[in-house]
Amino acid sequence: MLFLVISTPRPDKPTTLIEARSKYWDWMNPLLESGMAKSVYARAGRGAVALFDVDSNETLHRLMNEWAEIIPAHMDVYPLLDVDAAKSFLASQKKNK
DSSP states (O other): OEEEEEEEEOSOOGGGGHHHHHHHHHHHHHHHHHTSEEEEEEOSSSOEEEEEEOSOHHHHHHHHHHHHHHSOEEEEEEEEOOHHHHHHHHHHHHHTO
């Protein structure tokens, strides 16, 4: 299950979060290595965007809570379809017409 998560941290001074931001990358690196996180980008200014490939909503929930423990933030979550799934869905819609 693919999910795009966009974080918008609290408006704290960036200098007060230097240690937390380092912990975030320490937390994220094993997720990238395992493939549970497909990609992650820091947003200009503040925040991050991550693409997760997880087995369940519960796993995503756990990851988002771990993330928020490191850097409290509002998170927007977008469920995604990979290209093959999107094409398959489109083909099934054509057959049903």
